[in-house]
Amino acid sequence: MINKNYLIRVENLKAYYFTNLYGIKRLIKAVDGVSFEIHNNEILGIAGESGCGKTTLLKVLLGIIKPPLSVFEGKVYYLINHEEKDIFSLSENEFRKLRWKIVSYIPQGSMSVLNPIRKIKDTFKDFMKAHVQEMISEDDFENLLIEHLESLGLPLEVLNSYPHQLSGGMRQRVTIALSTLFRPRIIFADEPTTALDVVVQRGVLQLLKRIQKEHKNTIVIVSHDMGIHAHTSDRIAIMYAGKIIEVASTRDIFSNPLHPYTKYLINSLPKIGDKSFKSSIPGTPPFLANPPSGCRFHERCSEVMSICKESVPELKDTGNGHKAACFLVEGGRS
Ligand SMILES: Nc1ncnc2c1ncn2[C@@H]1O[C@H](COP(=O)(O)OP(=O)(O)O)[C@@H](O)[C@H]1O
Numbered sequence: 001m002i003n004k005n006y007l008i009r010v011e012n013l014k015a016y017y018f019t020n021l022y023g024i025k026r027l028i029k030a031v032d033g034v035s036f037e038i039h040n041n042e043i044l045g046i047a048g049e050s051g052c053g054k055t056t057l058l059k060v061l062l063g064i065i066k067p068p069l070s071v072f073e074g075k076v077y078y079l080i081n082h083e084e085k086d087i088f089s090l091s092e093n094e095f096r097k098l099r100w101k102i103v104s105y106i107p108q109g110s111m112s113v114l115n116p117i118r119k120i121k122d123t124f125k126d127f128m129k130a131h132v133q134e135m136i137s138e139d140d141f142e143n144l145l146i147e148h149l150e151s152l153g154l155p156l157e158v159l160n161s162y163p164h165q166l167s168g169g170m171r172q173r174v175t176i177a178l179s180t181l182f183r184p185r186i187i188f189a190d191e192p193t194t195a196l197d198v199v200v201q202r203g204v205l206q207l208l209k210r211i212q213k214e215h216k217n218t219i220v221i222v223s224h225d226m227g228i229h230a231h232t233s234d235r236i237a238i239m240y241a242g243k244i245i246e247v248a249s250t251r252d253i254f255s256n257p258l259h260p261y262t263k264y265l266i267n268s269l270p271k272i273g274d275k276s277f278k279s280s281i282p283g284t285p286p287f288l289a290n291p292p293s294g295c296r297f298h299e300r301c302s303e304v305m306s307i308c309k310e311s312v313p314e315l316k317d318t319g320n321g322h323k324a325a326c327f328l329v330e331g332g333r334s
């Protein structure tokens with residue numbers, strides 16, 4: 001029986017980069033055995049330090065799989081109109097039909113995707129022409145655009161501006177408006193606020209929250225910043241070295257983090273009134289061509305046990321959909 005509350009289901013996904021640099025062949029295991037679900041009507045956060053495979057995971061979920069990246073194993077299913085579709089069996093053309101209408105993408109560093117020599121209005125027009133087969137009159141298009149911007153609370157003056165005339169925050173809001181023009185069921189936003197200062201970040205996140213509430217769709221926000229997830233996400237999946245190591249509601253992640261890596265991420269957040277230096281996590285995420293044996297976090301973990309070096313902990317449900325991959329949680333001390 002299929003659980004109809006999910007929109008995307010990922011099963012044991014392995015996506016690797018095959019690189020050949022100076023004659024040295026490498027297999028970079030950027031996503032390595034990931035299983036999880038993305039629900040209807042939620043903001044899901046994907047967190048984890050840089051280099052953990054977050055962007056690669058998004059690319060695969062979006063069907064953007066080009067060399068050197070390839071899918072080695074696993075399945076990704078979209079549930080569309082109560083029908084489960086295996087995205088790896090869709091042709092390029094079939095997938096193109098899903099893009100922007102069912103699923104849309106705000107890529108990392110996306111503020112630069114706006115054409116610098118076109119007014120925003122013309123960029124929207126180009127986008128419309130590229131993705132809508134039916135002809136639409138100029139007037140209908142203008143009305144649609146105005147209605148869309150107003151529904152997102154964006155000033156209409158932006159339409160007659162060039163990208164360089166807008167602030168970074170406004171440019172990002174315009175990019176978000178562009179990617180939501182066809183009211184997609186799911187939006188993937190990769191580090192949507194990373195280039196922005198804190199005050200501007202808040203406005204952009206509020207816009208994403210507003211879209212989710214009004215469209216009752218699903219938004220996946222990828223960010224290395226747990227502070228952003230605390231304010232924005234309903235659930236959080238934590239990635240480390242190509243794997244999801246914990247997933248739970250935002251409340252459970254912050255009130256009862258189970259994996260030592262999740263605890264580290266939370267502890268490194270600044271707290272009001274606390275002027276002490278935060279201890280950052282010792283070391284860096286491993287190079288994914290040659291990840292550590294056992295639990296990939298074991299070399300950096302203060303609670304490491306002997307089993308952690310030998311066996312890979314599975315992502316297990318501890319109740320209420322709170323899942324963690326750690327031998328401490330399983331009581332697997334040997
Ligand atoms: N085009 C590429 N070719 C080879 N390796 C890549 C490529 N893109 C990313 N990687 C590697 O894949 C791993 C995961 O990267 P990425 O998915 O960008 O992580 P994140 O988004 O969490 O920072 C890293 O080790 C990165 O160096």
Ligand SMILES: [Mg+2]
Nearest residue numbers: 054055056108
């Ligand atoms: Mg990234």
